[in-house]
Amino acid sequence: MKRLFNSVLISKPMKSNLIITIILDVLALLSFSFVIIGLKAQKGEGDAGLILHLLIYLASFVILILLNAKEDWKTRLPIREQINGRSNLNIAKMIANIIICYVNYIYTLAIFANLDFLNDFIKIGVIIVIVILLLSRIIYIAVKQSPFKVFLGALIVFLVFSLIGLEDAVLSWTFVTIILSTLFIQFTNIDVKYLLSKDYRDKIINDEEAEEGIKEKLFRKKYAVLLYIPFLYITLLISEGIVKSINFLHFVNLIAQVHFEHPPTDFFSYFKIYEVFLKIIVFLSIWLPYYQFKDLVLDLLAKALIKKTERSDHLLMDNGRYYRAQVSEFKFKGFKRKWRIDKNNYLSIDENYIIEYQINKETNCDSPLINIKCWSSVSKNANIKFITNDILQINYNYFVKDKSDVLNRLDGADNYYGKLLLRKTDFSGIYLFFIILIFFIFGYFGTEYSMKNKYRGVYDLSESKNLTEDERPEFIVFSGKEIKVIKRRSIHYNADTVNKYTYCSDSLLIKDINGNIVGGVDPATELILMYYDKSGQPTEYKIKKVK
Incomplete structure (x- = not known):
């Protein structure tokens, strides 16, 4: 039973979807063909419009099978392979696939809804199945994960955001802070290793260096959670302030076409659904900037508390060669920019000096031209920034140490992952925050105008x-x-x-x-x-x- 559940819903999530889709489409195509043949027998000629629709439906069915059958049928690993499949996604193919699936399932739904020999009970059941197939197909195409996992995750998110709040909520702010500041913090202690079996613990933590690395990760998680607590409070404060406003009540009544006088307490009411969506939007708009800047803030706080000397950066920089990391130019076909390592532009660092070499091989000379720049490693005038032991920034250029783990992982990495490796500040979260803020401002003034002028x-x-x-x-x-x-x-x-x-x-x-x-x-x-x-x-x- 467990193996069947895992196969149908996790490891092969679209195999059953494909089988049911083929069965329904074949039945719908046969029924539609018989309808056209029957009309031709009655009138003596076929209906050109119906024949065109039949050809479109048949073409969408064939294309859907060609695009999805091979991937739906093969075995996929439960977690990692599905997640990794998202990074290799072709956006143009994804959009085309979604359109084809939408056309195919809409035709299937329309045909079954108009079959006279089926009773209403069977029609409703088939329509529900088709809608579930369509939603599952679109979700899988978009995120390359099991639709069951996505539905389950969405349900958990809905329950959490509907229960959490500052005051009038099941999960009040007091309860949330107790969980985060006491219970969770206890699990960031290295002593959590004793919850593992001894054999497993000895394999994972086999020396002091491994234990120190795990301890560092746990400590960073601990302070990251402590840093997030005020951001969570601001999130709940803003979302509850909006939910309790008459503007939001007017918006829900207008969009959902209802007449709530006060925010209802029903768990699955229209108002509660819009409230959860609002909380998720506010949460994401605040959480994304926090997630992108938390490491920077923690580093700044640590450096402010632990004062560094003038030569501390110099002491931390290892001698050796550091190659420049560059992101490739944007290409429309690939939709992705990737990082590459420029071996012709590198730094040579010794204890006292940083020397930059830039080799230009595109010359007519027998030997390449070499441009050399030199800085003192402790110079205050040069814009030199120490990132980690393996990463150095000069002006806006990043250099990564030769034969380091970061260099190997960075070469060929996509734009976003490369920024994470380089600890480079990504402002996309800030942009999203301001975009959502602008939408909220327009939403506020829009509802104000609607309440004062609409329907007059x-x-x-x-x-x-x-x-x-x-x-x-x-x-x-x-x-x-x-x-x-x-x-x-x-x-x-x-x-x-x-x-x-x-x-x-x-x-x-x-x-x-x-x-x-x-x-x-x-x-x-x-x-x-x-x-x-x-x-x-x-x-x-x-x-x-x-x-």
Whole structure:
């Protein structure tokens, strides 16, 4: 049972998807063909439009099989191979594959939905299966991981972000800080090795150097978590501030076409779903800059606490040759920039001097030209920055020590991974933060404008299509937060009846002077719906805006 579960959902996640897809597509193609043949027998000629759709469907089915069958059928390792498959992804092929799959599954769904010999229960079941197949296929194409793992991960993320909060939440801020600052910190102690079996521990930690390396990693994790605690508090503070605002309530009511007066407490309500999405967006916008700059901040804090001498960088730099690391030019076909090692540009470092050699072989001379620059290793004027024992930065150029582990891993690495190896500051997280910040600013002013101006105007009864302005028996004047329902008297010398109501811009509801709900705005149709109590039953009047 465990092997079957692992094969179907983890190691071969798309094999069952492929088999079910082929079965459904073959049945759909046969059914569609019989429909076309039947119409031809009745009319004496075929329908050109249906034949064209059949050919498009057949082509999408064949292309889908050619693009995915081989990969779906072969065995994939559970974790590492699926993760590594993401780095070799061709974006153009991915987009084309998603489009083909979407076209194919939509045709399959449309055909089964219109088969007369199937009852509604079977149709609904088949449609649900097709939708699951489509979503699973798109997820696998996009991230190259088991759709089951992605669904499970999304569910865990949803549960965590729906339960965590500062005050009114199951996982309150006090509980979160206790977990992070006490329980998690205890697991960053080297004594955690004693939780492992002795045989496994002796293989992993076989000398003092290995133990020191593990201890260093655990310490960095410890201080990284401690550094993140204030960022997490800011994340929850911002997200809860937005969730509790009337602007967010108005946004949810407008988008979801509902009328929440207050944030609901239901776990799977529309409001809760949008709240979780908001928390995830705020979390990512703050976590990405933290993740990219945490090592830099920790290094700066450590250097500030442990004062370095003027010659400390000099003492840390090893003698030897350091080659320049460069990122390749952007190529449209590959969609990727990779790092390479320039063996013609290197540094030679001894105890007192740094000498840069730049060899130019593209000359007509018998011998290549060599440009030489020299700095004192303790010079304050030169823009020399020590990164690690193996990495040195001069101005904006990075040099990596010959025969080092960083040099071997850097050569041919993609742009992002290369920046991580070089400890190079990546500002993409900052850019994303400001982009999301701009979206939030526009969202705030957009909802403010919507609450103050949207739906305002003069409205007529929906039945009063051909009546002039003087002939209409009833109309509404909607201005600001006030709604006036004006009913004309049939006798001209009698005054019109004017009923005044209040519009609640956050809930899109209309209330009378006592706070009772008497109507609301329908965001889908942009109609004002008024409810008047007649014979104990609410009667609905649909009123549309005058053009």
